[in-house]
Amino acid sequence: PSITYVEHNGTEHVVEVPVGKSVMQGAVENNIPGIDADCGGECACATCHVYVDAAWLDKTGLPPVGSQEASMLSFAAVTQPDSRLSCQIKVTEALDGLVVRMPEGQH
Ligand code: FES
Numbered sequence: 001p002s003i004t005y006v007e008h009n010g011t012e013h014v015v016e017v018p019v020g021k022s023v024m025q026g027a028v029e030n031n032i033p034g035i036d037a038d039c040g041g042e043c044a045c046a047t048c049h050v051y052v053d054a055a056w057l058d059k060t061g062l063p064p065v066g067s068q069e070a071s072m073l074s075f076a077a078v079t080q081p082d083s084r085l086s087c088q089i090k091v092t093e094a095l096d097g098l099v100v101r102m103p104e105g106q107h
Pocket of ligand 1: 024036037038039040041042086088
């Protein structure tokens, strides 16, 4: 599935991320700046914060926000209703074309 990552400055990166990887891993493995992922995907750092494109928010392919994710998100800077932790979004075929935007900074 192809995932589009948009940096805060508007730079777009469209990459293929294998099914089963997280949206965070897709960014880190492709050296896309803007996602720090300090905890390595343990849902314990909130530095993989992204904003999910509005068009994707009510699609069924997106896993719901978990309770640990919700509590970690409260530590992320400038959260919005479309905020997610990208390590908690597993890539599936249903997410082909997903667009996420990175915040101005992680923390
Ligand atoms: Fe740490 Fe997602 S990588 S919370």
